[in-house]
Amino acid sequence: MIWTDYFNLIKVLPGRIVTPRFGSLDFGDPSLPVEKIRALFEDGFPYLELTPLGKEALYPLSEPMDPGQRIEPEQLKPAKTTLKRKA
């Protein structure tokens, strides 16, 4: 999964934005780390919104997110993982 599966870039064209926390990021790059994007979203970064998949995977038991809402550690749930069965 890539970050664009979980978040939409809004209000700007894909491109570079200087972020206070991580410096310059190119939001046209699909390989940006999901955790970095998630951290920006939780900081209230104004150019990200959750996709339905992002809400399900990253905040499955939370109410709909408002950007900037601080997530307490006990509220975080890991993304669903698929365990491979041994043959």
Added chain:
Amino acid sequence: MDFADIGKLLVDGKNLGGLAQRIYFGLWNDVQTWPVDPATPLTLDALGTATGELVMKEGKRMFELYTTEDAAKLDINVIGEEGGKGYEYLLHIFAPGLHKKLLGFMNATKNEDLVLIAQDSAGQFYLLGCEIRSAKFQASDASGTGSTTDGRRGLGMTFAYRTHSLYTYTGSIPLTAAVPTP
């Protein structure tokens, strides 16, 4: 707002001088919304931090300008009479070379209302410009070809912005154009 003791406050001992080698610039009229003064600051920290994001108008963005290391600085001066004091930022930069793009930049900005953002060596950002007042090209220093072969070509520029308060800017800087929100 409560006063507080103020210690050394160097995070991890870091206090290198100078500016980062990129400054950010745009047209003052291209800004849609500005960061604002802290509404009801309860602490000195809050009183030193602008609130909100710099957001550009549709189709507009901020731009980046390279500046030579150890040739840029941000001066903070107190201005005004007793009872009317404020501050003036003076952003001095040096752009190496005399490329036509730089000459064009000087031509375009010499009488223009601007917004500028500078970053210091501790990573802190400073916004020059606000809703009611722009930053302006003020002077040129050490600009030209130099007179000796061990000199340098380039453009030294000083931008000025006057403000009632000093703030750090903690928002983002969009280097990509704004689009309408669906």
